[in-house]
Amino acid sequence: MIIPLNKEAVEVKKEQDTIFLRNRIKECATKTGMGLVNQTKLITAASELARNMLRYAGGGNVLVETVSKGRENGVRLTFKDTGPGIPDIAMAMKDGYSTGKSLGLGLPGTKRLVSEFDIKSTPGTGTVITIIKWKNG
Amino acid sequence: MSNQSPDLAKTLRKKRNDILELWMKNQLADVSLREDLLTNEELRAQSEELLDVLLQNLNERNIAEVESADFEPVVEVLSGISISRAKQGFTPRETGLYIFSLKDALLTVVQQELKDDPAQLVTAVLTISKLVDSFGVTTFETFIKGREEVILRQTDEITEISTPVIQLWDNILALPIIGTLDSSRTQVVMENLLQQIVDTGSSIAILDISGVPAVDSLVAQHLIKTVSATRLMGAECIISGIRPEIAQTVVHLGIDLSNIVTKASLASALRYAFGMLQLDVKKTIREK
Amino acid sequence: MDKIPILRMGHFLLVTIQTDLYDRLAMSLEADLVQMVSKTNAKGVLIDISAQSIVDSFMGRIIGNIASMCKILDAETVVVGMQPAVAITLIELGLELKGVHTALNVEKGMELLQTKIILPTEDTSDDDDYSA
Numbered sequence: 001m002i003i004p005l006n007k008e009a010v011e012v013k014k015e016q017d018t019i020f021l022r023n024r025i026k027e028c029a030t031k032t033g034m035g036l037v038n039q040t041k042l043i044t045a046a047s048e049l050a051r052n053m054l055r056y057a058g059g060g061n062v063l064v065e066t067v068s069k070g071r072e073n074g075v076r077l078t079f080k081d082t083g084p085g086i087p088d089i090a091m092a093m094k095d096g097y098s099t100g101k102s103l104g105l106g107l108p109g110t111k112r113l114v115s116e117f118d119i120k121s122t123p124g125t126g127t128v129i130t131i132i133k134w135k136n137g
Numbered sequence: 138m139s140n141q142s143p144d145l146a147k148t149l150r151k152k153r154n155d156i157l158e159l160w161m162k163n164q165l166a167d168v169s170l171r172e173d174l175l176t177n178e179e180l181r182a183q184s185e186e187l188l189d190v191l192l193q194n195l196n197e198r199n200i201a202e203v204e205s206a207d208f209e210p211v212v213e214v215l216s217g218i219s220i221s222r223a224k225q226g227f228t229p230r231e232t233g234l235y236i237f238s239l240k241d242a243l244l245t246v247v248q249q250e251l252k253d254d255p256a257q258l259v260t261a262v263l264t265i266s267k268l269v270d271s272f273g274v275t276t277f278e279t280f281i282k283g284r285e286e287v288i289l290r291q292t293d294e295i296t297e298i299s300t301p302v303i304q305l306w307d308n309i310l311a312l313p314i315i316g317t318l319d320s321s322r323t324q325v326v327m328e329n330l331l332q333q334i335v336d337t338g339s340s341i342a343i344l345d346i347s348g349v350p351a352v353d354s355l356v357a358q359h360l361i362k363t364v365s366a367t368r369l370m371g372a373e374c375i376i377s378g379i380r381p382e383i384a385q386t387v388v389h390l391g392i393d394l395s396n397i398v399t400k401a402s403l404a405s406a407l408r409y410a411f412g413m414l415q416l417d418v419k420k421t422i423r424e425k
Numbered sequence: 426m427d428k429i430p431i432l433r434m435g436h437f438l439l440v441t442i443q444t445d446l447y448d449r450l451a452m453s454l455e456a457d458l459v460q461m462v463s464k465t466n467a468k469g470v471l472i473d474i475s476a477q478s479i480v481d482s483f484m485g486r487i488i489g490n491i492a493s494m495c496k497i498l499d500a501e502t503v504v505v506g507m508q509p510a511v512a513i514t515l516i517e518l519g520l521e522l523k524g525v526h527t528a529l530n531v532e533k534g535m536e537l538l539q540t541k542i543i544l545p546t547e548d549t550s551d552d553d554d555y556s557a
Contacts, residue, residue, distance in 0.1 A: 040510035331509030371527035
């Protein structure tokens with residue numbers, strides 16, 4: 001069972017907000033005792049998701065939580081937007097796929113960087129992506 | 138039951154000295170007494186501390202609720218006893234029996250107090266049994282937790298010592314990998330290697346896999362990742378110690394290692410590294 | 426808006442990215458740097474990212490773009506000082522920065538640039554001074 005220890009909401013409306021988001025995540029991750037490499041992976045993943053949110057949905061909210069499961073501690077991030085949604089998730093999760101003008105590493109690359117990745121999207125309503133990075137994951 | 142329990146907690150508190158004496162007597166009479174590990178005075182002090190903290194925190198409400206937060210101080214003392222006993226060399230069984238012997242003392246006292254009321258007696262006995270049993274379990278938990286911590290620490294130590302990074306020459310590092318290369322190990326190897334590259338400013342790293350029993354596609358992928366990360370940092374990575382069997386499997390599995398410099402032995406890797414750094418190793422001819 | 430300073434050292438341009446990058450800042454760096462290469466006729470570009478705690482796919486792409494664009498303008502690009510954690514993350518992300526030269530630090534980066542570039546003769550360097 002995953003128990004949240006503390007939570008904080010960060011609004012991402014413009015590009016500069018992502019820097020604030022990164023710093024908040026770094027603080028949280030440091031508190032759990034996460035190593036530098038895993039911290040970097042988590043923050044990079046968050047940076048990718050925040051960019052997607054800004055680019056495709058014009059921004060959204062990120063919930064930053066420190067969570068624990070058994071002996072493991074970690075950081076859980078929930079990215080929520082009310083944008084157009086992703087019509088074909090399976091397609092979006094493929095390496096090299098992009099609707100925008102990017103490398104198409106966004107979602108699949110992000111998934112490789114974190115311990116747990118969950119995506120829910122309804123076209124026209126919005127997208128919710130939840131990622132967890134365990135301290136030793 | 139609600140009108141009986143208050144009596145129980147209070148009764149026990151009132152009978153504190155009796156309980157302690159009885160408990161000590163039981164313990165000293167027991168064949169499993171370990172005077173070699175703990176003197177009788179120390180045992181008495183330990184028992185007194187535990188009994189006092191228990192009686193202080195016991196009241197009519199929580200006596201039937203073993204999970205109550207009121208017992209935190211008790212659990213703390215119990216954990217302390219469990220850990221110190223484990224260090225002194227008591228077996229977990231002996232520590233468990235020590236806690237259970239308290240139950241006997243408590244029950245004897247309760248029996249004397251309530252001998253005229255069998256119905257209350259049964260309730261009291263059940264309540265006390267449950268409480269002390271839960272404390273007994275706590276000592277086991279603490280014991281296991283202590284052991285687990287030792288195991289975790291050792292695991293960390295093993296990963297630490299099993300990935301030594303050696304400076305072979307100015308600008309040349311070597312990392313002999315011994316044992317199976319799984320993804321968590323690769324992570325440690327990669328981190329160590331890259332950090333050492335930064336710290337020493339070395340531009341060539343040799344990854345020696347003579348000690349890796351088998352290379353499958355996953356291990357190969359880990360190796361390729363390590364090489365790519367080294368290159369991103371601005372250093373070159375050579376893989377050495379490739380045994381013929383490994384060369385065979387790599388080709389049979391269709392793994393492409395063509396982008397990586399591979400050498401059969403650490404010596405030839407070092408020679409190659411010297412070449413990259415434009416170094417020349419010469420035999421000096423001594424003048425007679 | 427913030428700007429990342431570009432320093433000129435002889436035939437080389439040196440960029441040290443000290444602030445946290447966001448996308449627009451990275452894009453303006455790309456534009457400024459390419460302008461500068463063309464204006465100064467620089468032969469080498471050295472980008473120091475040792476202060477960057479993360480490089481994500483977008484920034485990776487910008488770095489790749491800068492290298493390709495400079496190449497067209499006949500300048501070599503070297504990225505120096507990448508943090509180990511950043512390198513590991515980029516590999517996991519699937520970004521290898523192909524076509525970008527890398528070096529451990531500024532000093533080694535300079536050495537690398539010098540080996541890659543055949544420096545122009547005295548005349549042209551005089552021209553450079555004149556135009557600057």
